[in-house]
Amino acid sequence: xxxxxxxxxxxxxxxxxxxxxxxxxxxxxxxxxxxxxxxxxxxxxxxxxxxxxxxxxxxxxxxxxxxxxxxxxxxxxxxxxxxxxxxxxxxxxxxxxxxxxxxxxxxxxxxxxxxxxxxxxxxxxxxxxxxxxxxxxxxxxxxxxxxxxxxxxxxxxxxxxxxxxxxxxxxxxxxxxxxxxxxxxxxxx
Amino acid sequence: xxxxxxxxxxxxxxxxxxxxxxxxxxxxxxxxxxxxxxxxxxxxxxxxxxxxxxxxxxxxxxxxxxxxxxxxxxxxxxxxxxxxxxxxxxxxxxxxxxxxxxxxxxxxxxxxxxxxxxxxxxxxxxxxxxxxxxxxxxxxxxxxxxxxxxxxxxxxxxxxxxxxxxxxxxxxxxxxxxx
Numbered sequence: 001x002x003x004x005x006x007x008x009x010x011x012x013x014x015x016x017x018x019x020x021x022x023x024x025x026x027x028x029x030x031x032x033x034x035x036x037x038x039x040x041x042x043x044x045x046x047x048x049x050x051x052x053x054x055x056x057x058x059x060x061x062x063x064x065x066x067x068x069x070x071x072x073x074x075x076x077x078x079x080x081x082x083x084x085x086x087x088x089x090x091x092x093x094x095x096x097x098x099x100x101x102x103x104x105x106x107x108x109x110x111x112x113x114x115x116x117x118x119x120x121x122x123x124x125x126x127x128x129x130x131x132x133x134x135x136x137x138x139x140x141x142x143x144x145x146x147x148x149x150x151x152x153x154x155x156x157x158x159x160x161x162x163x164x165x166x167x168x169x170x171x172x173x174x175x176x177x178x179x180x181x182x183x184x185x186x187x188x189x
Numbered sequence: 190x191x192x193x194x195x196x197x198x199x200x201x202x203x204x205x206x207x208x209x210x211x212x213x214x215x216x217x218x219x220x221x222x223x224x225x226x227x228x229x230x231x232x233x234x235x236x237x238x239x240x241x242x243x244x245x246x247x248x249x250x251x252x253x254x255x256x257x258x259x260x261x262x263x264x265x266x267x268x269x270x271x272x273x274x275x276x277x278x279x280x281x282x283x284x285x286x287x288x289x290x291x292x293x294x295x296x297x298x299x300x301x302x303x304x305x306x307x308x309x310x311x312x313x314x315x316x317x318x319x320x321x322x323x324x325x326x327x328x329x330x331x332x333x334x335x336x337x338x339x340x341x342x343x344x345x346x347x348x349x350x351x352x353x354x355x356x357x358x359x360x361x362x363x364x365x366x367x368x
Binding site: 013016017021045049050053059060061063064079082093095097098104105107108109111114115116117118119121123124128134140143144147149152157159164165166168169173 | 241
């Protein structure tokens, strides 16, 4: 079983290109449909929970699912399965990259790729802004702009903007001004 | 194998993992701030290449970026170490969450805080974009590559990988054969 968990997550890690969000449907297919380890609702619950954690979505989901299957050992097997293909592939590429980086065609390729990476960043910002609905709330928009300005112009460590934003949201929630979480649960106090 | 550079790197990546809310690109923002700007372990150009490779290869972007960054800084062992460091705190938290599953499901304060962090994460990624633009735009032709990539992503709605491959191929054509 432990080996099964490792192999399943290894395959997921090996065959999904495009980051954590691309991995979720694949994880669901393997864990819920193929293996029948979790029910769909359990999977969705685990995703919505691990979504609130920092770090890579895929390894967080793997940890959570692995734990539910076989405790700490299961979690370790799932984590190792998820990251092993990445580590192997990236190390191979990195070694090749270091060998060929002086080649003029490789340099030409990466000179073309640089501006495209900037386009990817814009696309990531746009997508996140849309899903966080920054256009609907002036406060959300302000937090995003302040975080951007603080880091870009005043060289504030991004970690502080994360902490400040969390604190601000909690204070607003306590003051009864912030939005209640989507699940419509009751507040703690 | 473990010297003070590797130790400091580990601490940096543990910090990066603990505070990267909002997916792989938030991790890119934090790695940029820590590895490129604060410690200057990598140049902006190296870092842009890393992001491009991380996006084009399988696996989580934060994991790929950490492995690659660690490797370029101090070899394969450091690459593996940085990867484990970046997922250390998130995995421990995911374990705690699985352990306290029923209670975690009901905790609103966590959801409020996470929702509040989301716009800050957008700011972090946007701020990383400035450094990436500075390193990525090397001449007037860069505008062309940017235009092609933007067209592929925003107009044709194709995957980022296609945008990277297309602008890279165009780069080979232009800098390798025409100029």
